[in-house]
Every structure is written in C-alpha cells, then in structure tokens.
Amino acid sequence: MGNRFASGKIAIAECDRCGQQYQLKKLKTEIIKQRKYQLLVCPECWDPDQPQLMLGTFPVDDPQALRNPRKDTTYVTSGVNVNGNPSGGSRDIQWGWYPVGGARLNDDGLTPNYLVATTFVGTVTVS
Secondary structure: OOOOOOOOOOOEEEOOOOOOEEEHHHOEEEEEOOEEEEEEEOOOOOOOOOHHHHOOOOOOOOOOOOOOOOOOOOOOOOEEOOOOOEEOOOOOOOOOOOOOOOHHHHOOOOOOOOOOOOOOOOOOOOO
16 A cells, blocks of 8 residues: 655645745744644744743753862951051952042042052064
C-alpha cells in the first residue's frame, strides 16, 4: 500500500498569517513555546521560537552563597593612614574626577577625599 497523501511537489497553499500564495513545501509550521501549532506560514511571516518564552523549562542552578565561609582577616580597622588622614580601613577607596579630589566640595564633606593630582611635562624627540 502506498502513501496516503500526494507528494505535493507543485501544490499551492495560502499563508495562514498574511494570506499570500506560496508553494506548499515552502510554508513552515509555527512553533510557540516549543509547541507546534497547525499554522503554516510563509518565510516572511515565520518567526523562530522566542527563547524568552522558555523560561522555567530548563533547570538553572546558580548558587549565590558560599559553603563554609571564613572571616575576612585582611581587613584593617579604621584609624589614621600613613599620611595622617582619617581612614575607613583597608577598603577605604578614594575616588574623584575633574577636578581631582573635588568630591568634598559638592557634598559638604560627607565623602572623605584626600586625592591630590600629580603631573609632569616631559619632552619627546621625533627623529
């Protein structure tokens, strides 16, 4: 017993989305959320399955906490640094931009900032 359907080599079909005529073999099945629907759409109307619609489909293991954490012994308590300025400890970060060290001017001294810009001018000889 042969096939139950004709081969459809030259069959004409209509896109279920835009209504244009195409060869039946050029139409693609619409897939949404990894599920096939009974829609045949032309190559212009066909959209690949959107990966964002598959959230929760695959297990994701993204641990944030550490097993058996240890106390940070590298932290130095606050006090005075080597320049005599008050320090917040070993993680006290000084930051600034134009003008360098100008953060204190804008926030009424709330941000400690003892940065000093140093520069020099040199010469370049091109031969």
